[in-house]
Amino acid sequence: MSTASVPLPNWITYGLMPLLNLLVAFFISGLVVWWIGEDPLAALKLLIEGSLGRGDAIGFTLFYATSFIFTGLSVAVAFHAGLFNIGSEGQAYLGGLGAALVALALDRYVPWYVTMPFAVIGAALFGAAWAFIPAWLQAKRGSHVVITTIMFNFIGAALMVYLLVNVLIVPGKMAPETRTFLPGGQLPKLDWLMAWFGLKLGPAPFNVSFLIALVMAFLVWVLIWRTKLGYEMRTLGISPSAAIYAGIPYGRTVIIAMLISGGLAGMMALNPVMGASARLQVEFVGGAGFVGIAVSLMGRSHPLGIVLAALLFGILYQGGADLSFEMPNITREMIVVIQGLVILFAGALEYMFRPAMVHLYQRLKRA
């Protein structure tokens, strides 16, 4: 408490402290691994090798990271306006429908780079549309966006299953999925990018959406810190009463922020749907929307932080999968526990070491 207002240099706040939090998270995870009878150091080695050791491992890591960048940005944009969008999961799911409809419509006629911009727009539009009703309810009726977006996750899931099973399914097939897109409806892999670093991508689905994600990260930065709309969103997010004083329209700002947030979540679908499986399948989002909350939290709602946090979670996802394959004692659930610890220490307990840090820093400065 008493140290909360003492300023610390940025390299401590944004460099040292997150690193320390991460180390503690890994240390505790190590204890858990040791407790179930495995060697923590060997596990760590497997985790790192499994995620960064080979070209295809890196490819998978970056593939996951791409999805997390989109959903992390989605959560962050809403958060800056003081809104907690838990619905990125459902918005991404619907975004998949938008992307798939574009791909199905165009893949026969044009090459991928013509389809791509339409697919980006389609994914964003469908994601945004799915955020619109919760946004409108929040803006006009005061229904809390946390509750409504959770509900819309369920509604979205049901709707998508219905559409896939009854409408989009290929006649005569069992699997609830669309037909496979032709190359004109696929986003190509980034083997050339990997080749720059002398790496082979192999079967990993690392694709052009990664570059779209980076562009979006930059655009979000511009939006939040360089535009009038971003200024209004931040004012509303930090001080609703100052926003009223300043004449910033509450309803309009809330709705726009949520539409952008939903749009970014929707674009996440480009990665798995058009970049990896080349078709729309059930449950392709796979929790990436929720990981986005952790990523945004850990990245302090800043696009750069989000990209870094998304990479970390990409490593945990890919390395974790490899780890549980190699060390059967460490199950999928164990990996989730480790991810939980990272979220706990790097996100929720972000200020745990601050008081100690302040004392240490002041002592050093006095000396």
Place this chain on the structure above:
Amino acid sequence: MSQHPAIELVGIDKSFGAVHANKNINLKVEKGTIHGIIGENGAGKSTLMSIIYGFYQADRGEIRIDGKPLDIRDSQTAIAAGIGMVHQHFMLVENFTVLENVMLGAEGGQLLAKGVSGARKELKRLETDYGLDVDPDALIEDLPVGKQQRVEILKALYRSADILILDEPTGVLTPAEADHLFKVLKVLRDQGKTVILITHKLREIMAITDEVSVMRRGEMVATRKTAETTVEELAELMVGRRVLLRVEKGAAKPGKVLLSVKNLTVKDARGVTMVDNVSFDVREGEIVGIAGVAGNGQSELLEAIAGIRKPASGEILLDGQPIANADPARLRALGLAHIPEDRHHMGLVLKFEEYENSVLGYHRDPRYGRGALLDLKAIQADAVEKIEKYDIRPPNPRLKTANFSGGNQQKIVVAREIERDPKALIIGQPTRGVDIGAIEFIHRRIVEMRDAGKALLLVSVELDEIRSLSDRILVMFAGKVVGEKTPDAGEQTLGLMMAGIAA
């Protein structure tokens, strides 16, 4: 009994980055005295007190309590050493009762029930001993600020404070509440407690302190026995030049009616009528002051005119245009500026950097960026200009607003609204927490606005301020305008009207 000073500071030094807030401060506060501390905005008063209270730690120097050096690393140490502090902005839990707030952090044991009955008894004793009566079961949010402040003092006393620090306690109080506070402080002193009082009001210093110390730009420049100094000397010590303690202005030359309020009624969220069928005009080139005890509808009236609160009925006209349902953005576009009463709640986003706040409400102006983008260079250049003109310290547009001293935060708001050169300006408590030099400056700017033909509406709990600035004074009581007076009306007359006694 040895006669060590209650507090002695030796060579206290504190910097925040490039800002040197306290420079080698030496200070002795004798036991059983009331010691005033004055100084310009940003002189380092609050910082120094926060160091004594363990909120900040000094980079160098020593604090001696009762002659013994003490390393105060946090507030707990300070409390244990018998130091209590009432902050400029209260630190109470709004939806707790008085009793719960007093006990918070000093519950005494795991079982609440035992502590509660003991605490209730102790609270009653303190209340009667010091004349600090408040209902122990009232919720904080239902209490007026004056009572909330009593709770803060009770909190400190409950923790058996021997040394009580008050940081600008009278800024939000009505004159009657302030008088009562001073009575309490005298009782405390007579019982052997030590009081440190920070204030910008030299009259208060003269009325109640035994000694007074003056800070300027981080340094302690003088300590005087109050009986041996004068207001003029103190003002000069503080600012480093002679200060005009009166407002100089010529006669008003009122023009056409610019702002007109007709049969305005405003209700609060619970439907209670706060402004009751009020009508008045403000002409170009005049300052209309609204006098009244806080809570008699002035705040709601200001908010209704500023478009923040929708009126229940009635009309507001700006230059002939009806504006009762216009939002603040449109009102600004029409040339109505607003200095809100509460800078922290409305006028500023404390987490923003200074330059971001310097355009709050005007950020859509093409001058600050064409199209959707903000032109940060233009905004910062604009902010620097205002910083220079209003002597906002430190002169750094990139500093987080929360890190400016209270008075400098106020100047940020005042500069923003006045420099827009609006047609009409509505002003709530323009000089709350502002030092005398800056008050002189702000008052001069307000009079200049008048002389340039603007219409100004002023609300202030400082009767002095109302009387010295206004060309006409309306008195509000219980939501109604109960009378109109000229500024030469006596303080007595106005006081009675404000109390609802005479019209």
